[in-house]
Amino acid sequence: MNEIKKNNILIKMLKASYYPILALFIALILMAFVIEFMGYDSLNAYKALFTSSITSLHGWGETLAMAIALVFSALSFSIAERSGLINLGATGQLYMGGIAGILVATNFEGLPSVIHIPLVLIAGTLAGGVYGSIASLLKNQFGASEVVTTMMLNYIAMHFCTYLISGPMKNPTSDLAQSKSALSTAVLPILLKGTRLHAGLFVAIAAIVFYYVLMYHTTFGYQARVVGMSPTAGEYAGLKIKRNQLLAMAIAGGMAGLGGAIQATVIDVRLAIDWVGNLGFDGLATAYLGGHSPIGIGVSSLFFGLLLSSANKMQMLAKVPSSVVYLFQGIIIILIVGRRIFQLGLFQKWKMYYVNKKSAATDLREMTLEREELNKSDSLGATMKKGDNKLWKIF
Amino acid sequence: MEDFLISVFKMAVPLLLCSLGTLFSEKAGTINIGLEGSMLTGALFGALGSYWTGSPYVGAVIAMCSSMILTLLFAFFAVTICASQIVMGVAINTIATGLTISLNRIFLTSNGVVRVNGFKNIAIPFFSEIPVIGKVLFNQTLPAYLAYILVFVTWFVYSKTDLGLKIRAAGEHPTACDTVGINVIRLRYGTLLYSGIMAGLAGAYISTGQLSAFSEGMISGRGFTAYAAVIFGNFTPFGVFRSCMIFAVGMGLQYRLQAMDTPISYYFWMMLPYLITIVALCIYRNRSNAPKYSGIPYAKN
Numbered sequence: 001m002n003e004i005k006k007n008n009i010l011i012k013m014l015k016a017s018y019y020p021i022l023a024l025f026i027a028l029i030l031m032a033f034v035i036e037f038m039g040y041d042s043l044n045a046y047k048a049l050f051t052s053s054i055t056s057l058h059g060w061g062e063t064l065a066m067a068i069a070l071v072f073s074a075l076s077f078s079i080a081e082r083s084g085l086i087n088l089g090a091t092g093q094l095y096m097g098g099i100a101g102i103l104v105a106t107n108f109e110g111l112p113s114v115i116h117i118p119l120v121l122i123a124g125t126l127a128g129g130v131y132g133s134i135a136s137l138l139k140n141q142f143g144a145s146e147v148v149t150t151m152m153l154n155y156i157a158m159h160f161c162t163y164l165i166s167g168p169m170k171n172p173t174s175d176l177a178q179s180k181s182a183l184s185t186a187v188l189p190i191l192l193k194g195t196r197l198h199a200g201l202f203v204a205i206a207a208i209v210f211y212y213v214l215m216y217h218t219t220f221g222y223q224a225r226v227v228g229m230s231p232t233a234g235e236y237a238g239l240k241i242k243r244n245q246l247l248a249m250a251i252a253g254g255m256a257g258l259g260g261a262i263q264a265t266v267i268d269v270r271l272a273i274d275w276v277g278n279l280g281f282d283g284l285a286t287a288y289l290g291g292h293s294p295i296g297i298g299v300s301s302l303f304f305g306l307l308l309s310s311a312n313k314m315q316m317l318a319k320v321p322s323s324v325v326y327l328f329q330g331i332i333i334i335l336i337v338g339r340r341i342f343q344l345g346l347f348q349k350w351k352m353y354y355v356n357k358k359s360a361a362t363d364l365r366e367m368t369l370e371r372e373e374l375n376k377s378d379s380l381g382a383t384m385k386k387g388d389n390k391l392w393k394i395f
Numbered sequence: 396m397e398d399f400l401i402s403v404f405k406m407a408v409p410l411l412l413c414s415l416g417t418l419f420s421e422k423a424g425t426i427n428i429g430l431e432g433s434m435l436t437g438a439l440f441g442a443l444g445s446y447w448t449g450s451p452y453v454g455a456v457i458a459m460c461s462s463m464i465l466t467l468l469f470a471f472f473a474v475t476i477c478a479s480q481i482v483m484g485v486a487i488n489t490i491a492t493g494l495t496i497s498l499n500r501i502f503l504t505s506n507g508v509v510r511v512n513g514f515k516n517i518a519i520p521f522f523s524e525i526p527v528i529g530k531v532l533f534n535q536t537l538p539a540y541l542a543y544i545l546v547f548v549t550w551f552v553y554s555k556t557d558l559g560l561k562i563r564a565a566g567e568h569p570t571a572c573d574t575v576g577i578n579v580i581r582l583r584y585g586t587l588l589y590s591g592i593m594a595g596l597a598g599a600y601i602s603t604g605q606l607s608a609f610s611e612g613m614i615s616g617r618g619f620t621a622y623a624a625v626i627f628g629n630f631t632p633f634g635v636f637r638s639c640m641i642f643a644v645g646m647g648l649q650y651r652l653q654a655m656d657t658p659i660s661y662y663f664w665m666m667l668p669y670l671i672t673i674v675a676l677c678i679y680r681n682r683s684n685a686p687k688y689s690g691i692p693y694a695k696n
Binding site: 284321328 | 426468472485486490491669670676
């Protein structure tokens with residue numbers, strides 16, 4: 001019994017993961033063509049991309065460090081997506097989380113790490129959560145599309161951050177527009193010497209577990225999934241959609257804010273101009289590749305972490321511009337959301353042909369069986385006498 | 396003052412080109428966030444074309460073609476495959492970022508920043524002699540004239556022709572459209588490709604017209620601003636024109652204020668277009684002109 005159940009889970013996982021893996025391979029092949037087309041050696045590029053990051057401990061450390069950052073922005077996207085919202089505002093929420101985190105991390109000197117680090121994380125989460133829920137509030141109150149508002153809020157947060165680090169939060173001893181460095185008591189410890197792998201790894205794993213529990217073992221998660229799949233069904237069932245989505249956006253924003261606080265205090269140590277970069281939208285690609293499932297997000301953030309952290313190495317060794325990674329990312333998103341492409345044209349024709357043939361065959365078989373049964377049980381005349389013309393229908 | 400007006404009318408050109416194109420695709424019921432990427436691609440290929448051939452006009456044509464191809468990719472997935480338009484838009488932006496940075500490093504910056512030929516001002520005889528107005532309005536580049544003429548052309552097509560009505564109907568009720576024999580799919584493809592072409596031209600204007608060079612990420616949110624202009628303009632041609640001019644004045648002021656010492660930091664001015672858009676979205680709630688089936692793929696049964 002137990003074995004069957006285990007098998008079922010395995011089959012389920014295989015079913016869920018075969019397409020993303022297929023998409024990955026298709027994207028890798030497409031990218032190889034693009035790299036060749038640009039005039040570089042694609043095999044060499046892939047070798048540079050994968051060998052150093054898989055074979056060396058340093059590579060693994062850097063991959064994990066990048067993956068930690070991706071987990072949070074991916075979760076931020078997934079939580080919103082699951083409750084039927086599209087949160088393009090991870091960038092802005094990362095900025096706000098980072099600002100709050102750095103604010104706490106540069107002040108409160110002399111606080112022990114045990115208190116200081118959690119304070120930083122909490123500040124980041126709260127700031128991101130509040131910023132994330134703005135979009136949801138605007139949607140509930142005024143019907144403003146969250147897609148547009150979150151996008152606009154990204155730019156507002158970016159300019160706000162630049163304002164802060166060139167004005168009120170500027171490091172007075174530096175000429176550059178950047179904030180003061182985080183105090184050492186506020187920074188999560190480095191796990192692997194020589195790399196940037198830090199204790200945020202555990203926070204990231206905890207975040208994934210939190211996402212799993214939240215979505216599959218709480219009333220909120222259940223309602224969010226119902227609303228996300230069909231808002232009308234949710235409304236019909238008497239669910240409070242607005243409240244649910246507000247909470248979802250707050251949690252989604254909080255996730256990104258937490259990630260921002262960790263990224264700003266541990267990896268960057270200070271706020272600089274455009275420190276978030278493309279991290280918010282990297283999270284979107286990660287979430288889609290991971291199929292919004294907890295394990296999927298973990299695995300896909302590892303993959304994108306590897307890709308993003310070793311892109312520079314590829315540029316150094318194979319001379320391929322590191323930005324091709326974004327091309328790769330875009331292709332993966334397209335393949336995942338455009339999954340229906342495999343149901344079009346030739347594929348569809350083949351499928352229809354196959355299915356029709358099969359159903360025609362079964363029909364024929366049923367008919368023959370029926371006829372045989374009739375022949376066996378009754379003579380032709382008897383059936384005719386009964387007025388049953390079933391037999392004649394076949395011919 | 397004259398300088399300021401000239402700069403405002405220059406800043407408004409890419410916004411106008413892009414948002415007048417997007418107006419149609421929005422009204423036909425598609426949300427194209429990939430505008431940013433289309434503009435970026437246009438900017439790169441405009442600069443590349445001008446660099447290769449020496450003529451910014453050829454560059455502009457190449458830019459329009461390139462961003463049309465990118466938009467075709469978007470249209471195929473958004474209209475035919477019925478994938479989520481917003482996520483597809485993000486994908487297009489990501490692809491454009493990767494593509495432009497890579498190609499820029501390969502072709503343009505391999506030996507220093509390359510300056511390319513830009514559009515030349517064409518003074519219209521007689522009109523350009525009028526004081527102030529002449530210099531501001533009648534001494535512009537070709538794409539700029541095109542942008543301002545397009546405002547009226549767009550208005551005409553949008554509200555006075557059969558095509559405009561069909562486009563508006565396609566976003567309002569695609570099923571009903573299909574019943575009366577309007578090809579919704581074709582309309583959406585057409586409007587999307589048109590918006591892609593215009594975004595490409597806008598991008599080319601930014602790289603070859605304003606700066607005579609391409610730099611990575613040079614669009615910096617102007618695609619989103621153009622999209623915002625459509626919303627703030629409440630989906631009408633003159634509304635779009637008005638909001639583009641307001642945004643352009645805001646941008647012109649930014650550069651002015653950057654030089655001056657003002658009590659309000661100029662970063663707050665940078666936020667203004669985005670804030671205005673959010674406020675506009677909230678205000679227009681009930682009398683919004685936004686298409687009902689915005690962003691919902693239409694699948695023919």
